[in-house]
Amino acid sequence: MPYDDLRSFLNTLEKEGQLLRITDEVLPEPDLAAAANAAGRIGDGAPALWFDRVKGFTDARIVMNVHGSWRNHALALGMPKETSTREQVEEFARRWDAFPVAPERREDAPWRENTVTGDDIDLFDILPLFRLNDGDGGFYLDKAAVVSRDPDDPDHFGKQNLGTYRMEVIGRDRLALQPVPVHDIAQHLRTAEEQGRDLPVAITLGNDPVVPLVAGMPLRYDQSEYEMAGALRGAPMPIATAPHTGLDVPWGAEVVIEGVVESRVRQIEGPFGEFTGHYSGGRRMPVIRIERISYRTDPIFESLYLGMPWTECDYLVGPNTCVPLLKQLRAEFPEVRAVNAMYTHGLLVIISTAKRYGGFAKAVGMRAMTTPHGLGYVTQVIVVDEDVDPFDLPQVMWAQSAKVNPKEDVVIIPNLSVVELAPAAQPAGVTSKMIIDATTPVAPDVRGNFGTPAKDLPETAEWTTRLRSLLARR
């Protein structure tokens, strides 16, 4: 059964041993962020972290790292927690094919229990806000979904957007918003600002576990994230009407903040430690004026730590980045077995493929660079054989160490496109790109001495599944 809200998912995480309650009193800074940062350093099975004894607060309920391990990611999608990363990405791709699944409208949303409006609005009354990284300009909402509509086509359900954008708290009722120009909300805002109008928005915090996955997914402009959530859930996504703006929002949210992006206004924002492992900001950004907040009684504040990878953010966007590349490559090259594009949104990609003939693997690497996502991200490709799991990095390193003859198997192409925020680009937006062909040469490419490989035993795959399952049930 899919989860309709965050609370029911937290119950499952706790039952599965994947939610850790921190019972000692902690400081809001630096403890909350440092604990979530540490969760990313303790390995694949890291739990979600629950805090309710935070110094100075009387009734804070804070949860972090909810999606911050492959176990938790599997559980969010209703898979057994021991499901391998590769299988999770395959299942994600399979469910994607069910798109679109129409949402189900419900009007009894639990966040209708409490409301504040006008001069009574004070974010600090409702949310136990805190800082993540030393250089951050303030306290951020970094795991909220922001809903907006196309001002020129407000009745088009698919053009209504649900996306995760960083928001800095700059006052009791004001937020700064980062709409990067390629994002859908930036298109909505541009249209509104060309007309001199404010852009209504609804910000939903503490959502069911599929919302953060679809809110970071690179869908087409007119494709609905709610219809994708239905596909990933295997059941219609429950939505409700936000009372002040009329926007469609997740039924199960903990908090719904409504207001407007003020037209043609910019204020200083940031910096903020970003997914690239570097800060960005110190720029003048749009501002949201909050006009109404609705919230569940005793709301849970969900946040995520991001900084130097790996962090929760990498689990959230990893499969989203692998799946489109996998689908686009397989459409032309069915030999492609798996794609691991989880490093910094796919700046580095590892592809596992069978070979048609000598030179084929390098062609697959070049194709990855010319996919729509590849144009902006894929700067390094490691291509490995069909029996190497691209999600198993020691295996990938073995392939690279044993199979690569650098002079012939490393190809560097100068002056190609990349997103401007890629830290190594020079100038911003332009980079060289590299293919490392770590596959075994096949005819007519007869280089090397690869005649007698030691292969996994035929029975090993079955035993791998058996051992994983036994270990998970201990």
Add this chain to the structure above:
Amino acid sequence: MHSSDSGRSEAADAAPVCPRCAHDGVRAVAHSPVPGVWQVLQCARCLYMWRTTEPARRTRRADYPAQFRLTEHDIATAAEVPAVPALRTR
């Protein structure tokens, strides 16, 4: 030792100016629900926001890292993202 029954005295000691841009227009935007434990302060110029109980590297001008400091010029010349578009004309 100063009194712990109010965050005010602690804030006054720790942050007479903005740690980031050295502006003296600092105001309290929030007080701890448990009285006197902390305040959240904000600079009126660069909007930097901090809690009085955060480490000195985030709350004291002298300890604030050089790479994150801002000047009045930095704020005035910061890039606009996204740029405000031209108004549509009929």
